[in-house]
Amino acid sequence: MSETIAIRRLGMSEAMACVDALADVLIDCVEGGASVSFMLPIARQTALAFWRHVAEGIARDERILLIAENGAGQIVGTVQLIISQPENQPHRADVAKMLVSRSARRQGIATRLMAAVDEQAQRAGKSVLVLDTVTGGEAEGLYERSGWVRVGTVPNYALMPDGTLCGTTFFHKQLSPA
Template sequence: MSEAITIRRVGMNEAMACVDALADVLIDCVEGGASVSFMWPITRQTAVAFWRRVAEGVASDERILLIAEGGEGRIVGTVQLITAQPENQPHRADVAKMLVSRSARRQGVAMRLMAAVDEAARDAGKSVLVLDTVTGGDAERLYERSGWVRVGTVPNYALMPDGTPCGTTFFHKQLVPLTSS
């Protein structure tokens, strides 16, 4: 039986306190082969510096940070919503760094994070979301099951952590505002 998972938004005061735990998740994912902008071996210094920049973005209200916590409050997953967009795109946000620790996969954590990111986007007044992912990976199927629409694929767009070229598939999602009854 899997442990209870809680999904929640991290505010600006807490984001910096989560940096080390988020670095653990990032390192685990990159070590496991996830193409999420980092090469293996990723240093702890690199991972911590990345999450500090994310925390600064949360503090400046440029992004929303969601975390998934397992037993005893251990962070096992995360996703970001980048809300700072050009002035002609105030209705749009980018979904970034959807990460789940290998030990917490196949337990519905990613689906719950994606549902939470939809809710956070609506709360922020966003109606168009975009993201990209490795072509042919598990995340592609996750996004399709979550209602995302495939836009297209760019071959050799990025590198896997081991340096192997990989294609990237782009998705969008049009959010319909929730109506209260």
């Protein structure tokens, strides 16, 4: 890794204070082609509103937000763990919005964020994790290397930021109880 990266969990107040920096990461990733629920052109107000909503979810104990910061304290990556699940799935969580700024990729940041997800999930009493990603994208390899199991794909599941259809691959991971 070319520089020091710190992974940490944000509370609601800190998340609200970081909305601008988180919006920068989201916009960078969407402009780079990441299919993470947003279309081009992504308005800054849209990105800011999304992160405010995430912070509100943290306040309601629905989400865990992890960030990766470089040595200068700049947020260069993030991932969420959605811990609020239906009554019959108290042991499950969804992983969402794995984002690493294009300038910070290939430094092991995503791998470290995924390891932190496992740790946070276990602390929250979660033993089954689920996520989805663009079929054929680089993230599939990341998840497989991180111990995730491919479940299957759904063709034409979502749109890429430019409007073209893309398939989605679903993964799961079974964790040992904490």
